[in-house]
Amino acid sequence: MWCMRVGGENIEDMISVVGLGRVGLPIAAVAADAGLEVVGVDVDEKKVKMINRGENPIPEEPHLSELVRAHGGNRLKATTSYDDASECDAFIIIVPLLLDDNHTPDTSIFEDAVRSVGRVMKKGAVVVVETTVPPGTTENLVRKWLEEESGLKLGEYYLAHSPERIMTGYSISRLKEFPKVVGGVDEQSGIKAFEIYKKFIPNLHLVSSARVAEFIKIMEGCYRDVNIALASELFKLANELGIDFHEARKYANHEYCHVHLPSTGVGGHCIPVYPWFLIKEMEKRERLNYARLLRTARELNDEMVNYWAERIVLECKKINKPLKEVKICIKGLTFRKGVRELNHSRNIVLAKLLMNNGLNVFVYDEMFNKEKIEELGFRWIEPKDADIVFDTFELRTILNK
Numbered sequence: 001m002w003c004m005r006v007g008g009e010n011i012e013d014m015i016s017v018v019g020l021g022r023v024g025l026p027i028a029a030v031a032a033d034a035g036l037e038v039v040g041v042d043v044d045e046k047k048v049k050m051i052n053r054g055e056n057p058i059p060e061e062p063h064l065s066e067l068v069r070a071h072g073g074n075r076l077k078a079t080t081s082y083d084d085a086s087e088c089d090a091f092i093i094i095v096p097l098l099l100d101d102n103h104t105p106d107t108s109i110f111e112d113a114v115r116s117v118g119r120v121m122k123k124g125a126v127v128v129v130e131t132t133v134p135p136g137t138t139e140n141l142v143r144k145w146l147e148e149e150s151g152l153k154l155g156e157y158y159l160a161h162s163p164e165r166i167m168t169g170y171s172i173s174r175l176k177e178f179p180k181v182v183g184g185v186d187e188q189s190g191i192k193a194f195e196i197y198k199k200f201i202p203n204l205h206l207v208s209s210a211r212v213a214e215f216i217k218i219m220e221g222c223y224r225d226v227n228i229a230l231a232s233e234l235f236k237l238a239n240e241l242g243i244d245f246h247e248a249r250k251y252a253n254h255e256y257c258h259v260h261l262p263s264t265g266v267g268g269h270c271i272p273v274y275p276w277f278l279i280k281e282m283e284k285r286e287r288l289n290y291a292r293l294l295r296t297a298r299e300l301n302d303e304m305v306n307y308w309a310e311r312i313v314l315e316c317k318k319i320n321k322p323l324k325e326v327k328i329c330i331k332g333l334t335f336r337k338g339v340r341e342l343n344h345s346r347n348i349v350l351a352k353l354l355m356n357n358g359l360n361v362f363v364y365d366e367m368f369n370k371e372k373i374e375e376l377g378f379r380w381i382e383p384k385d386a387d388i389v390f391d392t393f394e395l396r397t398i399l400n401k
């Protein structure tokens with residue numbers, strides 16, 4: 001094993017980051033850059049090999065390439081084997097937690113990662129969950145899984161939550177500047193986790209519990225989901241009343257009013273997911289009325305594709321061709337401009353909705369080549385060759401002919 005601790009080394013100087021994705025890799029790289037020895041564990045062998053060669057598997061993330069080049073295979077060692085992390089005294093877990101078809105949290109990947117940590121962690125280890133989870137998950141499920149696998153009891157190890165609040169495309173700068181919170185399942189755990197993070201996160205705040213830390217992240221996601229639903233609703237209303245929404249928004253927004261931008265819906269594996277953590281929990285407790293606004297915002301955001309499909313069809317009718325022959329280009333398939341992520345993308349749903357209605361739909365996305373677009377089940381086109389282009393990020397339709 002290549003990550004043996006050298007004599008006299010400070011125990012918290014060796015940490016493991018479990019999950020080297022869009023969030024985990026930036027954290028691992030920033031920690032390595034701050035001088036820590038980092039063992040990154042990921043099930044993706046290809047990614048692991050790239051990182052150890054100093055190649056960045058997420059090239060679109062600014063500044064990450066420099067850090068991976070400098071530390072990959074050296075202070076940041078990637079591996080597919082949890083055993084290679086057994087010497088680490090801190091484990092940061094940042095793997096996805098998904099929703100099933102019924103919007104209920106699917107903890108299978110997350111549980112697998114937590115249990116794997118439980119099997120290798122030693123007495124005195126500090127485990128920090130960064131994956132966004134329903135409130136109470138760290139102190140209940142994570143604690144149970146870790147203790148079942150390790151045979152240790154809280155106090156012999158430490159457990160905390162520190163939600164990841166970065167945004168893809170701004171990960172490195174956010175880790176260096178954005179306030180990060182950490183909360184323990186008990187006081188000692190909070191303090192231990194805080195001490196570790198302080199070594200590489202400058203703007204760090206200790207909160208009273210893991211549950212509070214978990215809720216902070218969900219609160220932020222719910223705020224954005226509801227705000228985007230409101231923005232889309234105001235946009236539709238303004239349009240109906242013949243008012244320029246963007247002009248009105250510019251002057252309406254100030255310190256106490258921050259209306260977001262309308263959209264085709266809310267995608268990615270964060271914001272459309274987190275409200276469900278609360279909605280489903282309230283459903284279980286038969287308190288669904290407590291989450292009515294969250295539920296409505298989810299519905300409104302998901303329904304935005306219908307609104308845009310209708311608008312696109314109206315525009316198509318301005319073209320002197322039978323409707324089903326009009327070449328429509330949906331420009332922008334990812335959930336957000338410049339981010340190579342298709343998870344929960346409403347732009348995919350929009351393109352499919354138009355296709356399922358028998359329209360002549362093509363797709364263009366600057367993040368993907370023709371082959372990838374075709375792999376996703378769409379026909380590719382250059383925007384200039386379509387009759388009509390709908391830009392899913394600008395929410396603009398352009399008639400080419």
Ligand SMILES: NC(=O)c1ccc[n+]([C@@H]2O[C@H](COP(=O)([O-])OP(=O)(O)OC[C@H]3O[C@@H](n4cnc5c(N)ncnc54)[C@H](O)[C@@H]3O)[C@@H](O)[C@H]2O)c1
Binds near residue numbers: 021022023041047095
């Ligand atoms: N992407 C964001 O902007 C963002 C922002 C805030 C919080 N988050 C949180 O971070 C979580 C992860 O997001 P991401 O964007 O990094 O996901 P991602 O899909 O980019 O990366 C997840 C990584 O985990 C690895 N993995 C899966 N199962 C594993 C296992 N059992 N052991 C080790 N590695 C495993 C995958 O191979 C992958 O590399 C999200 O579910 C969310 O809770 C994401």
